[in-house]
Amino acid sequence: MTTKKTILIVDDDQDYLYQMKNRLESFGFQILLAESQKEAEELIEKIKPDIAILDLMMENEDSGFILCYKMKKKYPDVPIIIATGVAAETGITFDINDENNRKWIRADRFLDKGIRSEKLKEEIDQLLKINR
Amino acid sequence: MSTLKILVIDDEPGIRSGISRILRNFRVDYPFMEEAFDFEVREASTGEAGIESIENDKPDILLLDNKLPGIQGVEVLEYVRKKQMNIIVVMITSYASLELAVKATSDGAYDFIPKPFTPQELKSSIENITKRVFLKKMTNKLQETGKQIRFQFLSVLSHELKAPLNSIEGYLQMIRERQAGPQLESYDYMVDRMLQRIKGMRMLILDLLDLTRVESGKGKRDIKEVNLVDVAHTAIDTMRPYSIQKDIRLNLHGNDTITVMADSEEMEIIFNNLISNAIKYNREGGSVDCTLSRNENCVEILVEDTGIGMTAEDSSRIFDDFVRIKTEKTKNISGSGLGLSIVKKLIDSYKGEIEVTSEPDKGSIFKVKLPINKPCS
Numbered sequence: 001m002t003t004k005k006t007i008l009i010v011d012d013d014q015d016y017l018y019q020m021k022n023r024l025e026s027f028g029f030q031i032l033l034a035e036s037q038k039e040a041e042e043l044i045e046k047i048k049p050d051i052a053i054l055d056l057m058m059e060n061e062d063s064g065f066i067l068c069y070k071m072k073k074k075y076p077d078v079p080i081i082i083a084t085g086v087a088a089e090t091g092i093t094f095d096i097n098d099e100n101n102r103k104w105i106r107a108d109r110f111l112d113k114g115i116r117s118e119k120l121k122e123e124i125d126q127l128l129k130i131n132r
Numbered sequence: 133m134s135t136l137k138i139l140v141i142d143d144e145p146g147i148r149s150g151i152s153r154i155l156r157n158f159r160v161d162y163p164f165m166e167e168a169f170d171f172e173v174r175e176a177s178t179g180e181a182g183i184e185s186i187e188n189d190k191p192d193i194l195l196l197d198n199k200l201p202g203i204q205g206v207e208v209l210e211y212v213r214k215k216q217m218n219i220i221v222v223m224i225t226s227y228a229s230l231e232l233a234v235k236a237t238s239d240g241a242y243d244f245i246p247k248p249f250t251p252q253e254l255k256s257s258i259e260n261i262t263k264r265v266f267l268k269k270m271t272n273k274l275q276e277t278g279k280q281i282r283f284q285f286l287s288v289l290s291h292e293l294k295a296p297l298n299s300i301e302g303y304l305q306m307i308r309e310r311q312a313g314p315q316l317e318s319y320d321y322m323v324d325r326m327l328q329r330i331k332g333m334r335m336l337i338l339d340l341l342d343l344t345r346v347e348s349g350k351g352k353r354d355i356k357e358v359n360l361v362d363v364a365h366t367a368i369d370t371m372r373p374y375s376i377q378k379d380i381r382l383n384l385h386g387n388d389t390i391t392v393m394a395d396s397e398e399m400e401i402i403f404n405n406l407i408s409n410a411i412k413y414n415r416e417g418g419s420v421d422c423t424l425s426r427n428e429n430c431v432e433i434l435v436e437d438t439g440i441g442m443t444a445e446d447s448s449r450i451f452d453d454f455v456r457i458k459t460e461k462t463k464n465i466s467g468s469g470l471g472l473s474i475v476k477k478l479i480d481s482y483k484g485e486i487e488v489t490s491e492p493d494k495g496s497i498f499k500v501k502l503p504i505n506k507p508c509s
Contacts, residue, residue: 012458013295013299015325015329016295016298016302018325019299019302019303019306022306022311026311058458113298114298
Protein backbone atom coordinates (compact mmCIF):
# COMPACT_ATOMS: atom_id res chain seq x y z
CA MET A 1 0.00 0.00 0.00
CA THR A 2 1.62 3.22 -1.10
CA THR A 3 0.49 6.64 -0.02
CA LYS A 4 -0.19 9.29 -2.63
CA LYS A 5 2.79 11.36 -3.68
CA THR A 6 2.37 15.11 -3.21
CA ILE A 7 3.18 17.52 -6.02
CA LEU A 8 3.56 21.23 -5.36
CA ILE A 9 2.66 23.36 -8.37
CA VAL A 10 3.52 27.05 -8.33
CA ASP A 11 2.32 29.34 -11.08
CA ASP A 12 0.68 32.75 -11.29
CA ASP A 13 -1.75 31.62 -13.97
CA GLN A 14 -4.82 30.33 -12.16
CA ASP A 15 -6.03 28.47 -15.24
CA TYR A 16 -2.76 26.64 -15.61
CA LEU A 17 -2.99 25.61 -11.94
CA TYR A 18 -6.55 24.41 -12.35
CA GLN A 19 -5.70 22.36 -15.39
CA MET A 20 -2.52 20.89 -13.97
CA LYS A 21 -4.31 19.94 -10.77
CA ASN A 22 -6.91 18.19 -12.84
CA ARG A 23 -4.42 16.35 -15.00
CA LEU A 24 -2.16 15.25 -12.22
CA GLU A 25 -4.93 14.26 -9.85
CA SER A 26 -6.18 11.92 -12.54
CA PHE A 27 -2.77 10.27 -12.40
CA GLY A 28 -3.27 9.65 -8.70
CA PHE A 29 -1.14 12.40 -7.22
CA GLN A 30 -2.06 14.69 -4.40
CA ILE A 31 -1.75 18.32 -5.46
CA LEU A 32 -0.74 21.46 -3.58
CA LEU A 33 -1.11 24.81 -5.31
CA ALA A 34 0.51 28.19 -4.82
CA GLU A 35 0.01 31.28 -6.93
CA SER A 36 3.24 33.08 -6.17
CA GLN A 37 6.77 32.65 -4.97
CA LYS A 38 5.74 34.16 -1.67
CA GLU A 39 2.79 31.84 -1.20
CA ALA A 40 4.93 28.84 -2.06
CA GLU A 41 7.59 29.85 0.43
CA GLU A 42 5.00 30.01 3.18
CA LEU A 43 3.60 26.67 2.14
CA ILE A 44 6.87 24.77 2.20
CA GLU A 45 7.51 25.99 5.71
CA LYS A 46 4.70 23.68 6.79
CA ILE A 47 4.66 20.93 4.19
CA LYS A 48 7.33 19.00 2.36
CA PRO A 49 6.12 17.93 -1.06
CA ASP A 50 7.56 14.92 -2.90
CA ILE A 51 8.21 16.93 -6.03
CA ALA A 52 7.64 20.52 -7.22
CA ILE A 53 6.76 22.08 -10.56
CA LEU A 54 7.60 25.78 -10.70
CA ASP A 55 6.80 28.46 -13.22
CA LEU A 56 9.66 30.72 -14.13
CA MET A 57 8.11 34.18 -14.45
CA MET A 58 5.84 35.07 -11.57
CA GLU A 59 6.05 38.20 -9.42
CA ASN A 60 9.42 38.80 -11.00
CA GLU A 61 11.10 37.44 -14.07
CA ASP A 62 13.23 35.11 -12.00
CA SER A 63 10.84 34.13 -9.20
CA GLY A 64 10.99 30.50 -10.27
CA PHE A 65 14.76 30.37 -10.04
CA ILE A 66 14.82 31.95 -6.63
CA LEU A 67 12.12 29.68 -5.32
CA CYS A 68 14.02 26.72 -6.75
CA TYR A 69 17.17 27.80 -4.99
CA LYS A 70 15.37 28.22 -1.68
CA MET A 71 13.59 24.91 -1.97
CA LYS A 72 16.77 23.02 -2.76
CA LYS A 73 18.35 24.57 0.28
CA LYS A 74 15.51 23.49 2.51
CA TYR A 75 14.77 20.13 0.91
CA PRO A 76 17.79 19.01 -1.14
CA ASP A 77 16.10 15.69 -1.90
CA VAL A 78 12.90 17.08 -3.44
CA PRO A 79 13.17 17.08 -7.23
CA ILE A 80 12.18 20.28 -9.01
CA ILE A 81 10.84 20.82 -12.48
CA ILE A 82 10.94 24.31 -13.91
CA ALA A 83 8.15 24.72 -16.41
CA THR A 84 8.32 27.56 -18.84
CA GLY A 85 6.30 28.82 -21.70
CA VAL A 86 9.02 30.95 -23.21
CA ALA A 87 11.90 28.61 -23.94
CA ALA A 88 11.32 28.27 -27.65
CA GLU A 89 10.76 31.91 -28.51
CA THR A 90 13.40 33.48 -26.39
CA GLY A 91 15.99 31.00 -27.65
CA ILE A 92 19.23 32.78 -27.11
CA THR A 93 18.21 34.95 -24.20
CA PHE A 94 17.06 31.93 -22.33
CA ASP A 95 20.16 29.97 -23.21
CA ILE A 96 22.36 32.58 -21.64
CA ASN A 97 20.34 32.48 -18.48
CA ASP A 98 20.44 28.78 -18.65
CA GLU A 99 24.19 28.61 -18.80
CA ASN A 100 24.77 31.03 -15.99
CA ASN A 101 21.95 29.92 -13.86
CA ARG A 102 22.44 26.19 -14.16
CA LYS A 103 25.48 26.52 -11.97
CA TRP A 104 23.49 27.47 -8.96
CA ILE A 105 19.95 26.55 -9.79
CA ARG A 106 20.09 22.80 -9.82
CA ALA A 107 16.60 22.29 -11.17
CA ASP A 108 16.23 18.66 -12.11
CA ARG A 109 14.35 19.36 -15.30
CA PHE A 110 13.41 22.25 -17.54
CA LEU A 111 10.18 21.48 -19.34
CA ASP A 112 8.03 23.33 -21.79
CA LYS A 113 4.56 24.10 -20.50
CA GLY A 114 2.99 22.64 -23.60
CA ILE A 115 4.29 19.17 -22.72
CA ARG A 116 1.81 16.33 -23.20
CA SER A 117 0.25 14.75 -20.15
CA GLU A 118 1.76 11.29 -20.65
CA LYS A 119 5.22 12.73 -21.14
CA LEU A 120 4.83 14.86 -18.04
CA LYS A 121 3.78 11.84 -16.01
CA GLU A 122 6.78 9.94 -17.32
CA GLU A 123 9.13 12.72 -16.21
CA ILE A 124 7.54 12.93 -12.79
CA ASP A 125 7.65 9.16 -12.28
CA GLN A 126 11.27 9.13 -13.28
CA LEU A 127 12.23 11.87 -10.88
CA LEU A 128 10.32 10.27 -8.03
CA LYS A 129 11.98 6.92 -8.57
CA ILE A 130 15.46 8.40 -8.65
CA ASN A 131 14.91 9.92 -5.28
CA ARG A 132 13.31 6.98 -3.60
CA MET B 133 35.16 30.34 -40.18
CA SER B 134 36.23 32.64 -37.42
CA THR B 135 39.43 32.34 -35.43
CA LEU B 136 39.61 33.00 -31.71
CA LYS B 137 42.95 34.01 -30.26
CA ILE B 138 43.97 32.14 -27.17
CA LEU B 139 46.86 33.17 -24.96
CA VAL B 140 48.30 30.59 -22.57
CA ILE B 141 50.29 31.99 -19.66
CA ASP B 142 52.01 29.16 -17.82
CA ASP B 143 55.57 28.66 -16.70
CA GLU B 144 55.56 24.94 -17.55
CA PRO B 145 56.57 24.47 -21.19
CA GLY B 146 54.86 21.06 -21.25
CA ILE B 147 51.48 22.56 -20.44
CA ARG B 148 51.88 25.31 -23.01
CA SER B 149 52.87 23.05 -25.87
CA GLY B 150 50.25 20.50 -24.80
CA ILE B 151 47.48 23.10 -25.04
CA SER B 152 48.77 24.33 -28.38
CA ARG B 153 48.79 20.78 -29.71
CA ILE B 154 45.31 19.89 -28.44
CA LEU B 155 43.71 23.02 -29.86
CA ARG B 156 45.60 23.16 -33.16
CA ASN B 157 43.02 21.22 -35.14
CA PHE B 158 40.12 21.75 -32.81
CA ARG B 159 36.93 23.30 -34.11
CA VAL B 160 33.73 24.36 -32.43
CA ASP B 161 30.57 24.34 -34.43
CA TYR B 162 26.98 24.43 -33.27
CA PRO B 163 23.86 24.41 -35.37
CA PHE B 164 22.74 27.71 -33.84
CA MET B 165 25.98 29.49 -34.72
CA GLU B 166 26.35 31.25 -37.99
CA GLU B 167 29.94 30.14 -38.32
CA ALA B 168 32.42 27.68 -36.92
CA PHE B 169 35.36 28.68 -34.75
CA ASP B 170 38.94 27.53 -34.72
CA PHE B 171 41.79 28.66 -32.54
CA GLU B 172 45.16 30.30 -32.70
CA VAL B 173 47.24 29.70 -29.62
CA ARG B 174 50.05 31.94 -28.36
CA GLU B 175 52.19 31.24 -25.37
CA ALA B 176 53.81 33.24 -22.60
CA SER B 177 55.90 31.85 -19.74
CA THR B 178 55.54 34.73 -17.30
CA GLY B 179 52.84 37.16 -16.28
CA GLU B 180 54.91 40.08 -17.52
CA ALA B 181 55.38 38.59 -20.97
CA GLY B 182 51.70 37.68 -20.90
CA ILE B 183 50.59 41.26 -20.31
CA GLU B 184 52.77 42.41 -23.17
CA SER B 185 51.17 39.84 -25.42
CA ILE B 186 47.70 40.87 -24.21
CA GLU B 187 48.43 44.48 -25.15
CA ASN B 188 49.81 43.59 -28.57
CA ASP B 189 47.60 40.75 -29.67
CA LYS B 190 44.31 41.35 -27.88
CA PRO B 191 43.41 37.71 -27.31
CA ASP B 192 39.78 36.59 -26.95
CA ILE B 193 40.54 33.96 -24.37
CA LEU B 194 43.19 33.83 -21.70
CA LEU B 195 44.26 30.54 -20.11
CA LEU B 196 46.04 31.60 -16.99
CA ASP B 197 48.13 29.69 -14.48
CA ASN B 198 48.26 31.32 -11.10
CA LYS B 199 51.67 30.21 -9.87
CA LEU B 200 54.09 32.13 -12.03
CA PRO B 201 57.70 33.13 -11.45
CA GLY B 202 57.17 36.91 -11.38
CA ILE B 203 53.78 38.47 -10.91
CA GLN B 204 51.02 36.02 -10.10
CA GLY B 205 48.10 34.93 -12.24
CA VAL B 206 45.58 36.79 -10.11
CA GLU B 207 47.50 40.00 -10.79
CA VAL B 208 47.22 39.45 -14.50
CA LEU B 209 43.52 38.86 -13.97
CA GLU B 210 43.30 42.09 -12.02
CA TYR B 211 45.07 43.90 -14.88
CA VAL B 212 42.61 42.60 -17.45
CA ARG B 213 39.69 43.48 -15.24
CA LYS B 214 40.89 47.00 -14.44
CA LYS B 215 41.45 47.80 -18.08
CA GLN B 216 37.99 46.43 -18.78
CA MET B 217 39.29 44.31 -21.61
CA ASN B 218 36.94 42.07 -23.42
CA ILE B 219 38.81 38.87 -22.64
CA ILE B 220 37.47 35.70 -21.14
CA VAL B 221 39.87 34.51 -18.48
CA VAL B 222 40.11 30.88 -17.42
CA MET B 223 42.36 29.92 -14.53
CA ILE B 224 44.43 26.78 -14.90
CA THR B 225 45.16 25.52 -11.48
CA SER B 226 46.20 22.51 -9.48
CA TYR B 227 43.65 20.96 -7.18
CA ALA B 228 45.62 22.21 -4.19
CA SER B 229 44.76 25.80 -5.04
CA LEU B 230 41.17 25.18 -5.99
CA GLU B 231 40.01 27.64 -3.39
CA LEU B 232 42.01 30.34 -5.06
CA ALA B 233 40.50 29.47 -8.39
CA VAL B 234 37.03 29.80 -6.94
CA LYS B 235 37.97 33.18 -5.59
CA ALA B 236 39.36 34.13 -8.98
CA THR B 237 36.03 33.31 -10.61
CA SER B 238 34.33 35.70 -8.26
CA ASP B 239 36.97 38.28 -9.19
CA GLY B 240 36.08 38.06 -12.84
CA ALA B 241 37.59 34.84 -14.17
CA TYR B 242 35.02 33.03 -16.26
CA ASP B 243 35.94 29.52 -15.22
CA PHE B 244 38.82 27.36 -14.07
CA ILE B 245 40.36 24.16 -15.35
CA PRO B 246 41.96 21.98 -12.71
CA LYS B 247 45.40 20.59 -13.49
CA PRO B 248 46.15 17.93 -14.65
CA PHE B 249 43.47 17.92 -17.31
CA THR B 250 42.75 15.56 -20.16
CA PRO B 251 42.53 16.85 -23.75
CA GLN B 252 38.79 16.22 -23.57
CA GLU B 253 38.40 18.38 -20.46
CA LEU B 254 40.28 21.20 -22.10
CA LYS B 255 38.21 20.89 -25.26
CA SER B 256 34.90 20.91 -23.49
CA SER B 257 35.91 23.94 -21.50
CA ILE B 258 37.00 25.75 -24.66
CA GLU B 259 33.75 24.70 -26.27
CA ASN B 260 31.74 26.36 -23.51
CA ILE B 261 33.80 29.49 -23.73
CA THR B 262 33.35 29.64 -27.48
CA LYS B 263 29.62 29.39 -27.09
CA ARG B 264 29.82 32.23 -24.66
CA VAL B 265 32.00 34.36 -26.94
CA PHE B 266 29.56 33.75 -29.74
CA LEU B 267 26.57 34.75 -27.62
CA LYS B 268 28.40 37.82 -26.40
CA LYS B 269 29.19 38.87 -29.95
CA MET B 270 25.59 38.24 -30.82
CA THR B 271 24.21 40.34 -27.96
CA ASN B 272 26.67 43.11 -28.74
CA LYS B 273 25.51 43.11 -32.30
CA LEU B 274 21.88 43.13 -31.24
CA GLN B 275 22.48 45.96 -28.83
CA GLU B 276 24.21 48.00 -31.46
CA THR B 277 21.34 47.74 -33.83
CA GLY B 278 18.78 48.32 -31.11
CA LYS B 279 17.40 44.90 -31.78
CA GLN B 280 17.96 43.76 -28.24
CA ILE B 281 15.02 45.75 -26.95
CA ARG B 282 12.84 44.54 -29.75
CA PHE B 283 13.93 41.03 -29.00
CA GLN B 284 13.10 41.24 -25.31
CA PHE B 285 9.83 42.81 -26.20
CA LEU B 286 8.99 39.96 -28.53
CA SER B 287 9.87 37.32 -26.00
CA VAL B 288 7.67 38.86 -23.35
CA LEU B 289 4.97 39.34 -25.91
CA SER B 290 5.03 35.73 -26.96
CA HIS B 291 4.70 34.79 -23.31
CA GLU B 292 1.72 37.09 -22.87
CA LEU B 293 0.03 35.82 -25.99
CA LYS B 294 0.79 32.17 -25.47
CA ALA B 295 -0.40 31.96 -21.90
CA PRO B 296 -4.06 32.65 -22.70
CA LEU B 297 -3.96 30.40 -25.76
CA ASN B 298 -2.50 27.56 -23.73
CA SER B 299 -5.11 28.04 -21.09
CA ILE B 300 -7.99 28.02 -23.55
CA GLU B 301 -6.57 25.01 -25.32
CA GLY B 302 -6.23 23.22 -22.01
CA TYR B 303 -9.87 23.79 -21.12
CA LEU B 304 -11.03 22.74 -24.56
CA GLN B 305 -9.16 19.49 -24.22
CA MET B 306 -10.73 18.87 -20.84
CA ILE B 307 -14.14 19.48 -22.35
CA ARG B 308 -13.44 17.25 -25.32
CA GLU B 309 -12.45 14.44 -23.00
CA ARG B 310 -15.59 15.11 -20.93
CA GLN B 311 -13.40 15.23 -17.88
CA ALA B 312 -16.09 16.69 -15.65
CA GLY B 313 -18.71 14.13 -16.62
CA PRO B 314 -21.77 14.32 -18.86
CA GLN B 315 -23.48 17.31 -17.18
CA LEU B 316 -23.07 20.48 -19.24
CA GLU B 317 -23.24 22.68 -16.15
CA SER B 318 -20.08 21.10 -14.80
CA TYR B 319 -18.21 22.94 -17.51
CA ASP B 320 -19.54 26.42 -16.73
CA TYR B 321 -16.43 27.39 -14.83
CA MET B 322 -14.17 26.40 -17.70
CA VAL B 323 -16.26 28.29 -20.23
CA ASP B 324 -16.27 31.39 -18.03
CA ARG B 325 -12.53 31.23 -17.67
CA MET B 326 -12.04 30.86 -21.42
CA LEU B 327 -14.23 33.89 -22.08
CA GLN B 328 -12.24 35.81 -19.50
CA ARG B 329 -8.95 34.90 -21.14
CA ILE B 330 -10.25 35.84 -24.57
CA LYS B 331 -11.32 39.19 -23.22
CA GLY B 332 -7.85 39.73 -21.81
CA MET B 333 -6.29 38.81 -25.12
CA ARG B 334 -8.53 41.20 -27.00
CA MET B 335 -7.47 43.98 -24.66
CA LEU B 336 -3.87 43.08 -25.25
CA ILE B 337 -4.32 43.23 -29.00
CA LEU B 338 -6.00 46.63 -28.79
CA ASP B 339 -3.18 47.92 -26.63
CA LEU B 340 -0.62 46.49 -29.01
CA LEU B 341 -2.25 48.32 -31.87
CA ASP B 342 -1.97 51.52 -29.88
CA LEU B 343 1.63 50.75 -29.10
CA THR B 344 2.67 50.06 -32.68
CA ARG B 345 0.94 53.23 -33.67
CA VAL B 346 2.87 55.13 -31.05
CA GLU B 347 6.18 53.54 -31.94
CA SER B 348 5.93 53.81 -35.70
CA GLY B 349 3.67 56.81 -35.80
CA LYS B 350 5.29 60.17 -36.24
CA GLY B 351 4.51 60.65 -39.91
CA LYS B 352 0.86 59.81 -39.54
CA ARG B 353 0.34 62.17 -36.66
CA ASP B 354 -2.44 64.66 -37.16
CA ILE B 355 -1.53 67.68 -35.05
CA LYS B 356 -4.38 70.08 -34.52
CA GLU B 357 -5.80 72.19 -31.80
CA VAL B 358 -7.45 69.81 -29.35
CA ASN B 359 -9.71 70.71 -26.47
CA LEU B 360 -8.60 68.36 -23.70
CA VAL B 361 -11.80 68.97 -21.75
CA ASP B 362 -13.74 67.44 -24.63
CA VAL B 363 -11.40 64.50 -24.75
CA ALA B 364 -11.76 63.98 -21.01
CA HIS B 365 -15.56 64.13 -21.31
CA THR B 366 -15.56 61.53 -24.04
CA ALA B 367 -13.31 59.23 -22.06
CA ILE B 368 -15.51 59.58 -19.00
CA ASP B 369 -18.66 58.91 -21.00
CA THR B 370 -17.09 55.80 -22.51
CA MET B 371 -16.18 54.49 -19.08
CA ARG B 372 -19.50 55.41 -17.48
CA PRO B 373 -21.14 51.95 -17.72
CA TYR B 374 -18.09 50.38 -16.18
CA SER B 375 -18.01 52.88 -13.32
CA ILE B 376 -21.71 52.44 -12.59
CA GLN B 377 -21.15 48.72 -12.32
CA LYS B 378 -18.53 49.31 -9.65
CA ASP B 379 -20.47 52.18 -8.06
CA ILE B 380 -17.70 54.70 -8.65
CA ARG B 381 -18.29 58.42 -9.07
CA LEU B 382 -16.47 60.10 -11.94
CA ASN B 383 -15.81 63.83 -11.57
CA LEU B 384 -14.27 66.27 -13.98
CA HIS B 385 -12.94 69.57 -12.66
CA GLY B 386 -11.56 72.64 -14.39
CA ASN B 387 -12.40 75.09 -17.14
CA ASP B 388 -14.50 74.41 -20.18
CA THR B 389 -11.70 74.79 -22.67
CA ILE B 390 -8.10 73.84 -22.37
CA THR B 391 -6.45 73.48 -25.72
CA VAL B 392 -3.16 72.00 -26.82
CA MET B 393 -1.65 71.29 -30.21
CA ALA B 394 -1.74 67.52 -30.43
CA ASP B 395 -3.11 64.49 -32.16
CA SER B 396 -6.57 64.01 -30.73
CA GLU B 397 -6.49 60.21 -30.96
CA GLU B 398 -3.31 60.15 -28.95
CA MET B 399 -4.87 62.38 -26.32
CA GLU B 400 -7.79 59.96 -26.18
CA ILE B 401 -5.44 57.06 -25.57
CA ILE B 402 -3.90 58.92 -22.65
CA PHE B 403 -7.22 59.80 -21.02
CA ASN B 404 -8.81 56.43 -21.66
CA ASN B 405 -5.94 54.61 -20.08
CA LEU B 406 -5.63 56.82 -17.03
CA ILE B 407 -9.34 56.93 -16.33
CA SER B 408 -10.00 53.25 -16.96
CA ASN B 409 -7.11 52.37 -14.65
CA ALA B 410 -8.51 54.67 -11.99
CA ILE B 411 -11.78 52.73 -12.16
CA LYS B 412 -10.24 49.31 -12.53
CA TYR B 413 -7.99 49.59 -9.51
CA ASN B 414 -10.56 51.40 -7.37
CA ARG B 415 -12.66 50.08 -4.54
CA GLU B 416 -16.40 49.70 -4.76
CA GLY B 417 -18.12 52.99 -3.91
CA GLY B 418 -14.95 54.98 -4.55
CA SER B 419 -14.41 57.95 -6.81
CA VAL B 420 -12.23 59.21 -9.64
CA ASP B 421 -11.35 62.87 -9.93
CA CYS B 422 -9.93 64.24 -13.13
CA THR B 423 -8.66 67.81 -12.94
CA LEU B 424 -7.42 69.88 -15.88
CA SER B 425 -5.57 73.14 -15.50
CA ARG B 426 -3.09 75.24 -17.37
CA ASN B 427 -0.49 77.88 -16.76
CA GLU B 428 1.46 79.81 -19.35
CA ASN B 429 3.80 76.96 -20.25
CA CYS B 430 1.92 73.77 -19.75
CA VAL B 431 -1.26 71.88 -19.23
CA GLU B 432 -1.62 69.73 -16.17
CA ILE B 433 -3.85 66.69 -15.97
CA LEU B 434 -4.50 65.05 -12.62
CA VAL B 435 -6.26 61.74 -12.28
CA GLU B 436 -6.89 60.75 -8.69
CA ASP B 437 -8.51 57.58 -7.46
CA THR B 438 -9.50 56.11 -4.11
CA GLY B 439 -8.33 52.63 -4.96
CA ILE B 440 -5.92 49.98 -3.86
CA GLY B 441 -2.80 52.08 -4.47
CA MET B 442 0.64 50.56 -4.57
CA THR B 443 4.04 50.61 -2.92
CA ALA B 444 6.80 52.99 -3.97
CA GLU B 445 8.71 50.08 -5.48
CA ASP B 446 5.76 49.14 -7.64
CA SER B 447 5.12 52.70 -8.74
CA SER B 448 8.64 52.92 -10.06
CA ARG B 449 8.03 50.06 -12.48
CA ILE B 450 4.54 50.61 -13.80
CA PHE B 451 5.51 52.63 -16.86
CA ASP B 452 7.58 49.77 -18.30
CA ASP B 453 6.26 47.43 -21.00
CA PHE B 454 4.19 44.51 -19.74
CA VAL B 455 4.52 45.33 -16.10
CA ARG B 456 1.57 44.32 -14.01
CA ILE B 457 1.59 44.58 -10.28
CA LYS B 458 0.74 41.14 -9.02
CA THR B 459 -0.80 41.07 -5.59
CA GLU B 460 -3.73 39.44 -3.89
CA LYS B 461 -5.80 42.55 -4.70
CA THR B 462 -4.98 42.71 -8.40
CA LYS B 463 -5.15 39.07 -9.30
CA ASN B 464 -8.72 39.20 -10.56
CA ILE B 465 -8.22 42.40 -12.51
CA SER B 466 -7.22 41.79 -16.08
CA GLY B 467 -4.93 43.96 -18.12
CA SER B 468 -2.22 43.73 -20.70
CA GLY B 469 0.46 45.55 -18.76
CA LEU B 470 0.88 47.88 -21.69
CA GLY B 471 -1.51 50.74 -20.99
CA LEU B 472 0.76 52.91 -18.91
CA SER B 473 3.81 52.22 -21.02
CA ILE B 474 1.87 53.47 -24.02
CA VAL B 475 0.78 56.53 -22.09
CA LYS B 476 4.35 57.22 -21.04
CA LYS B 477 5.68 56.85 -24.59
CA LEU B 478 3.04 59.22 -25.90
CA ILE B 479 3.72 61.81 -23.26
CA ASP B 480 7.46 61.53 -23.88
CA SER B 481 6.87 62.14 -27.56
CA TYR B 482 5.23 65.45 -26.64
CA LYS B 483 8.18 66.21 -24.33
CA GLY B 484 5.80 66.05 -21.41
CA GLU B 485 6.07 64.38 -18.03
CA ILE B 486 4.09 61.84 -16.11
CA GLU B 487 4.49 60.87 -12.49
CA VAL B 488 2.58 58.89 -9.95
CA THR B 489 2.21 59.20 -6.23
CA SER B 490 0.49 56.38 -4.50
CA GLU B 491 -0.27 54.90 -1.14
CA PRO B 492 -1.43 51.33 -0.62
CA ASP B 493 -5.16 51.17 0.21
CA LYS B 494 -5.52 54.95 -0.13
CA GLY B 495 -5.25 55.50 -3.85
CA SER B 496 -3.05 56.83 -6.60
CA ILE B 497 -2.58 60.20 -8.25
CA PHE B 498 -1.28 60.39 -11.80
CA LYS B 499 0.00 63.77 -12.81
CA VAL B 500 0.65 64.58 -16.47
CA LYS B 501 2.26 67.73 -17.75
CA LEU B 502 2.15 68.62 -21.40
CA PRO B 503 4.13 71.61 -22.64
CA ILE B 504 2.30 74.25 -24.65
CA ASN B 505 5.19 76.25 -26.04
CA LYS B 506 8.41 75.44 -24.30
CA PRO B 507 9.38 72.75 -21.79
CA CYS B 508 7.28 72.63 -18.59
CA SER B 509 8.33 73.38 -15.01
